[in-house]
Amino acid sequence: MPYTPSGFFCDRLIRERERRDGEGSLSKPLRFSGQDFATLKQECLTKKCLFEDDTFPATVESLGYKELGHKSNKVKNIVWKRPKEICENPQFIVGGASRTDICQGDLGDCWLLAAIACLTLNEKLLFRVVPQEQSYSEGYCGLFHFQFWRYGDWVDVVIDDRIPTLNNQLVFTKSAERNEFWSALLEKAYAKLHGSYEALKGGNTTEAMEDFTGGVTEFYEMKEAPKELYKIMKKALESGSMMGCSIDSLVPARFETRTVTGLVKGHAYSVTAVNECKQSLHKESKVRLVRLRNPWGQVEWNGPWSDNSKEWVSLSKGEKDKLQHQSAEDGEFWMSFEDFKKNYTKIEICNLTPDALEDDKIHKWTVSVNEGRWVRGCSAGGCRNYPDTFWTNPQYRLRLLEEDDDPEDNEVACSFVIALMQKNRRKERKMGANLFTIGFAIYEVPKEMHGNKQHMQKDFFLFNSSKARCKSYINLREVTQRFRLSPGEYVIIPSTYEPHQEGEFILRVFSEKRNTSEEIENRIEADHPVPAPANAGEESEEDQQFRSIFQQIAGDVSTGSTGRPGSAWGSEMEITANELKNVLNSIVSKHKDLNSEGFSLDSCRSMISLMDMDGTGRLNLQEFRHLWNKIKQWQGIFQHYNSDQAGSINSYEMRNAVNDAGFRLNNQLYDIITMRYANEGMNIDFDSFISCLVRLEAMFRAFQAFDQDGDGTIRLSVLEWLQLTMYA
Structure with a gap:
């Protein structure tokens, strides 16, 4: 199921907090599907029952979705059995885990089994993936667990030991020893990680090798x-x-x-x-x-x-x-x-990477891991062949700090490997997902821009060629390549080949020397979150017309035509959201180039919440005039990017427009804006554009009001949070 925008970003924040607490490390792996092995085992032993995994049940759904799905003849006679129902004296491992314990069954996962065979060559690595002290004797309750590296985190996957059989023979992976089951159970845990056995059909050995080591x-x-x-x-x-x-x-x-x-x-x-x-x-x-x-x-x-x-x-x-x-x-x-x-x-x-083994004797790498996401209409810009959108892709600043110990041809350079991996495509196969064609390019950052963490703009890529790039864009889970570049600062641009392709990825940079990579995140700030006093200078003809319309509507109010008592207003005339809607739309309708259907009532309510300084839920003339000055300023920005007079701006240009309006945001916020305000064609109309800027300014201003000590963090009660978000 795809994430909702709020759901995705809430989930991402939770994951980032977990990592700060050490979750996802070798010593504290994440619990896949929220299942804790020790807790489940104790429950089963207390109840004296065998574990049955309802998150990966012994049903057709766990077998597959097409060739191993409900309509397939292949699955009709398959029976799920526990090893004790298959043979006498079943064992988890017989005489040590070895390469001969892995024999392929009726599933096209030779790529996985080849990796498992390699895993058996290194006992320390093997027992990272296959935790020891699991057996069919002491403490047996039908429960086993295995650990895998998954997109930057180590996860612990719990399974029951019911395995698909046909005529009392294992259907998939088996051992040369009929009563040995560790390899079959490892395959089952890996199938659970990806949603089904069928999801394991076809792949590259490297995929499983990396999932066993994080390498x-x-x-x-x-x-x-x-x-x-x-x-x-x-x-x-x-x-x-x-x-x-x-x-x-x-x-x-x-x-x-x-x-x-x-x-x-x-x-x-x-x-x-x-x-x-x-x-x-x-x-x-x-x-x-x-x-x-x-x-x-x-x-x-x-x-x-x-x-x-x-x-x-x-x-x-x-x-x-x-x-x-x-x-x-x-x-x-x-x-x-x-x-x-x-x-x-x-x-x-x-x-192997530094976290693959615990000792320091094995080859060590310095690793930087960055999570990212391509969002359609915002940060899924495609490759360099699409110059209008290429620059909007996520950008990562690479600093090469130390040159190699053994330079080639006396050349001072730094060696490193870049690995770009797309996430979850195998698991989403049953929903029609295929691997994207992905790749990356590396650009050298001019010295005058060193230390500047601003997102590189379109013109930079129009006038500068890449310093290095991957050999080719290819539809593999991961694209990797080794490079040698002079010490300095660079920017890495990971992308899909075509624009508008949405997905998650991780970008890793490996080196034997001290080098760093990090996502370019603009500092989140606004130039003018605090309202400026209204201009007391001469009124333009438009201002005079504006005042006249305002007085006419507010005057109608003060005479009681809306049912409100005129005496309550005194000399200070005010208007409601509905009246604001009428004023603005009467003026906007005169601007044919905006091609606007007018502001909605909800947009006007947001505007009132932004400008309402006295908490009346209405605007007086001064508040109204300040709002109008803002709208005129934002209208000019909109028209600049509405160069084709289509009445809307492309969502990829939105980050420039937001920047021109005085707001500096990061990629996650630009993604949210696109998902919240762009239409199906990835365009943003005038009403949505103004609504977005109104919301941004209102939230910046509210944050500053709560941030009394200016440290960039605030603490809100539930009441304060709801008051703030419901009125905005």
């Missing part, structure tokens, strides 16, 4: 791989990184098809080891080998260095033992590094 992934196309690829792979595995690879299939219909060499196209593999061995029969010559694993748990490479190939004869027993060589149809095999490069088309390496 960042770099891609290498084999045809463009660096000369030092072997060293990169070896160093990555030694530093705890996870690694996957695949063979692209150009014809979609031939995905996951076997080649004559035993390799499978369109299929994800795990890279589990690399090694360099001496060949004793070839006078000290060396061979570089790569070990891979097929998540199917079978179907292996049959070329050189395969399980039973003649090449193994050239190695001594010691070398074979070092490689743990064995002949078994378990999906794992060795091949030469040269054959690896010839047969596979791309490799993915997930580097």
Whole structure:
């Protein structure tokens, strides 16, 4: 269900407060669906019952929505069973978690299983995702939990142990050991995280690798791989990184098809080891080998260095033992590094971040994480091909402070990786959501603008080219790339390729040196929240006409034509919201270029609340005149941006118009304005424009009245809050 504007921003504020309290960290993960493992376990043990998870029930809805939905024949005979109903003596883990515990079932999630296989290579990482002390003996109550990194936060996902079966066999992931269930339960928890099992169909190994570690992934196309690829792979595995690879299939219909060499196209593999061995029969010559694993748990490479190939004869027993060589149809095999490069088309390496492991021995990164959102009509500006809106995208200031220790070609530069990830698209598939095509560009900030946190305007991008950018815009969950730039200040612009595409994202910047990135947030302020005295100078012809209309309406009031006693007004004539509506609309109607249907009664009530200094609920002439001067000023701003005389301004231009009116806001507030005041065509008419500025000025003025000490924070009682918001 999509957020309402208020719901979304309230939820965002709550999340930010939780993070300040440490929620979402490794030591204090968020409770997914609000479920607390310890509390639920104690309840089940007290009641002596088995846990049943009503947030991910044992029903078709948890299986899927299309191929595994209600209308699918595939799900008719599926029965959800607990392990104790499937076999005798079920175990959570048998003899330690290993790569052979992961065998793919009838779900196209080889990408996930390849990542799980990599996870088993690092016990410390594994037990971050799969908490220990879970079993089918002591304390068993049908309840298990797993932890994942999810868009900047660690979350704890609780499940029951009912698993889909067909003819008493697991339908999806299973272990080579029939009575071992940790991998099947991990898959279920990951399915719950994304809404269903079917949501896991198809993906990149990197996606799951990052969800297991919070790391960042770099891609290498084999045809463009660096000369030092072997060293990169070896160093990555030694530093705890996870690694996957695949063979692209150009014809979609031939995905996951076997080649004559035993390799499978369109299929994800795990890279589990690399090694360099001496060949004793070839006078000290060396061979570089790569070990891979097929998540199917079978179907292996049959070329050189395969399980039973003649090449193994050239190695001594010691070398074979070092490689743990064995002949078994378990999906794992060795091949030469040269054959690896010839047969596979791309490799993915997930580097660990500082929060992936607790000790300092593993490779560390400095990480800046920024949450953002593209909002249609406001901050979803599209790529550089759309210059009128590109500048409205969220902007992030990057400061490169320390250069690399080992500069290349004596060049002083800073190395860093940028990772742009779109959020929740997999979970929203059942509602028709697909991955957006996303990317980013990096611009150098002129020295005279260093330290200035203002949003870069349209002209800057019209007259400056990007300093660097991602290789291509692509429809992946995450786009990453490594860069080397001189120390200095830059601005990163993340965007979808097309404008008007709405979604959430996180932007992460990784570096081995001290660098910072932060969203450019204008300081929230107003130039003139306090009303200025009315101009006592000569009245213009329009002012005289205005006074005449006001006196005519207010005079009618004072004579009692509205039913109010004339004596109550004295010499001070005042008008109500309905009368204000008549005055303003009689004047606005003369401005044909505004193409306005006139002000609504609700808008006029807001204007009175803004200008009503004496709390009467009406306006006197001085208050009225001050309001009119403001409206004339705002009318001039509106007409400046209403250049095509269409009677409205584009919502993307609204931030400039608001700025010209004297208000400095941040991106969240511009998003709210667009959602609140723009029509379906993402345009804002004159009435909505004036209403927005009236509301802004009223709320700024009210805040200043409460902010007695000027520290930028106020404390309100429920009564004060309701009085303020209801009248505004």
